[in-house]
Amino acid sequence: MFLEINPLVLPDIGLVFWNTVAFIGLLVVLGKFAWKPMLKAISDREKGIEDSLAKADQMKADLSAMKNENEALLAKAREERATLIKEAKEASEKMVAEAKDKAKAEYERIVADAQVAITQQKNAALTEVKNQVGSLVVEVAEKVLRKELSNKAEQEKYIQQLADGVKLN
Amino acid sequence: MVLNRIKPLLAVSFGLIFLFNTMSSFAAEKTEAKQEGSFNVTETILEHIKDDHSWHLWGDKTISLPVILYTPQGLEVFSSAKLVDEHHEPVVYKGKFDYKLVAGKTKIVNAAGEVDAAASKKLWDFSITKNVASLFISVIILLLVILTAASAYKKTGITSAPKGLQSFMEPIVLFVRDEIALPNIGAKRYAKYMPFLLTIFFLILTNNFLGLIPLFPGGANVSGNIAFTMTLAVCVFVVVNLSSNKNYWEHIFWMPGMHWSMKLFLAPIELIGVFNKPISLMIRLFANITAGHILVLSLVCLIFIFKTVYAAAVAVPFVIFIFLIELLVAFLQAYIFTMLTAMYIGMASEEAHHDHHEHAANELAHH
Numbered sequence: 001m002f003l004e005i006n007p008l009v010l011p012d013i014g015l016v017f018w019n020t021v022a023f024i025g026l027l028v029v030l031g032k033f034a035w036k037p038m039l040k041a042i043s044d045r046e047k048g049i050e051d052s053l054a055k056a057d058q059m060k061a062d063l064s065a066m067k068n069e070n071e072a073l074l075a076k077a078r079e080e081r082a083t084l085i086k087e088a089k090e091a092s093e094k095m096v097a098e099a100k101d102k103a104k105a106e107y108e109r110i111v112a113d114a115q116v117a118i119t120q121q122k123n124a125a126l127t128e129v130k131n132q133v134g135s136l137v138v139e140v141a142e143k144v145l146r147k148e149l150s151n152k153a154e155q156e157k158y159i160q161q162l163a164d165g166v167k168l169n
Numbered sequence: 170m171v172l173n174r175i176k177p178l179l180a181v182s183f184g185l186i187f188l189f190n191t192m193s194s195f196a197a198e199k200t201e202a203k204q205e206g207s208f209n210v211t212e213t214i215l216e217h218i219k220d221d222h223s224w225h226l227w228g229d230k231t232i233s234l235p236v237i238l239y240t241p242q243g244l245e246v247f248s249s250a251k252l253v254d255e256h257h258e259p260v261v262y263k264g265k266f267d268y269k270l271v272a273g274k275t276k277i278v279n280a281a282g283e284v285d286a287a288a289s290k291k292l293w294d295f296s297i298t299k300n301v302a303s304l305f306i307s308v309i310i311l312l313l314v315i316l317t318a319a320s321a322y323k324k325t326g327i328t329s330a331p332k333g334l335q336s337f338m339e340p341i342v343l344f345v346r347d348e349i350a351l352p353n354i355g356a357k358r359y360a361k362y363m364p365f366l367l368t369i370f371f372l373i374l375t376n377n378f379l380g381l382i383p384l385f386p387g388g389a390n391v392s393g394n395i396a397f398t399m400t401l402a403v404c405v406f407v408v409v410n411l412s413s414n415k416n417y418w419e420h421i422f423w424m425p426g427m428h429w430s431m432k433l434f435l436a437p438i439e440l441i442g443v444f445n446k447p448i449s450l451m452i453r454l455f456a457n458i459t460a461g462h463i464l465v466l467s468l469v470c471l472i473f474i475f476k477t478v479y480a481a482a483v484a485v486p487f488v489i490f491i492f493l494i495e496l497l498v499a500f501l502q503a504y505i506f507t508m509l510t511a512m513y514i515g516m517a518s519e520e521a522h523h524d525h526h527e528h529a530a531n532e533l534a535h536h
Binding site: 022029 | 215272293295296298300301304311312315316318323327339342346360364372394395399401404455
């Protein structure tokens with residue numbers, strides 16, 4: 001037989017036996033005390049790393065969402081501030097304009113009042129002057145007349161004069 | 170990948186050609202060489218590759234190993250030193266029978282000192298030989314290294330990065346898991362086979378490396394021994410068949426999607442394949458490792474053939490070159506054995522239909 005010819009390919013029962021014992025022993029001992037805990041630890045660690053990465057990603061996403069929210073809030077605040085300022089400006093402008101208008105109206109009223117008063121006083125003064133001038137004229141006329149009438153010739157002359165003036169028409 | 174596969178193939182083919190050439194010339198030259206007392210290359214190389222009852226260290230220093238024999242008259246244990254005299258020549262040891270080493274194997278001899286073939290057939294040799302002792306050393310190394318590495322996970326917990334031995338072991342374990350088990354067996358079932366695959370991988374790897382060390386703890390040719398590879402192949406055969414399902418056997422005996430005549434034709438071929446797979450595992454590992462050892466030894470023998478120390482100038486660089494290839498082969502063969510085992514398990518436990526494409530894609534990715 002071929003196996004008998006070449007000593008290299010002829011398995012020894014001794015080595016087969018001891019190798020079976022050694023292999024099965026090794027498989028049982030290593031399987032229970034080394035491979036199982038080792039593989040479990042490795043897969044646990046891998047799972048841990050995966051979870052941590054996922055958590056980190058989640059956190060990153062949360063953070064960026066928060067940032068976006070903050071930015072939106074900030075923008076909104078800015079906008080609000082702008083409107084507030086604008087409104088305040090408008091209000092103040094309105095107030096100033098109103099005050100101006102009011103002042104103008106008051107001024108016009110005062111001016112008008114003053115004018116009325118001035119006119120009244122002027123009229124009063126004019127009336128008084130007129131009255132005084134009237135009375136003065138009457139006085140003067142009285143005095144003149146008295147003097148004129150004291151002279152008979154003059155009196156007649158004057159009457160004549162008047163009669164000439166009053167032409168019958 | 171392709172290049173990596175060619176290298177061991179070259180080594181094997183070269184080694185086998187060398188082996189068969191020398192084997193044929195061995196018988197013719199044997200008597201002549203012995204009478205002249207000159208150097209016999211084949212004998213020297215075979216002596217280094219074969220198993221032995223004692224462990225030769227250097228010069229005339231040897232470690233005697235226990236001989237354990239199961240005879241028709243019961244168990245017998247004695248030291249291998251009793252089988253040789255002070256010149257390391259075999260002598261007869263008288264126990265329950267008369268034992269003598271013939272070509273390195275323990276045989277029962279009769280009173281005249283001739284081998285009693287009929288009685289020797291009933292002799293079961295369970296001796297702790299050089300290979301068995303080397304195997305035990307590798308088992309001790311594996312237990313120490315791997316249990317130490319595994320205990321680190323308990324000590325430091327899973328959150329810290331691996332340190333020391335742990336960081337040496339973990340990438341290899343992950344390699345076996347991610348490159349061997351997962352793609353070939355599939356995510357659903359791979360976990361169950363991981364201890365088996367890891368143990369096979371590390372046992373082969375350790376013995377391959379131990380075999381490359383020329384000095385004491387190494388030096389034995391365990392993974393290049395057919396008994397060692399046969400045992401592992403049988404274990405693989407058992408595991409593959411235990412994990413097989415209906416779909417697997419249907420593909421062997423009644424290939425679906427074929428004409429009935431093709432089915433009849435394919436069935437015996439597929440059935441041969443069932444046995445062929447573990448046998449190919451057995452021969453591949455044995456031949457690769459043995460061929461490597463033969464190559465290294467024959468190159469060293471050049472010095473003794475030319476009987477001049479100057480031959481070393483050629484031989485030693487070549488030996489170093491082959492040694493480097495052997496380092497690659499040591500890892501590669503452990504990988505191939507484990508990967509094919511995983512592939513066979515994957516094929517046997519593959520579920521019907523839906524896995525086919527995935528598997529084909531995996532195989533493509535590997536080549």
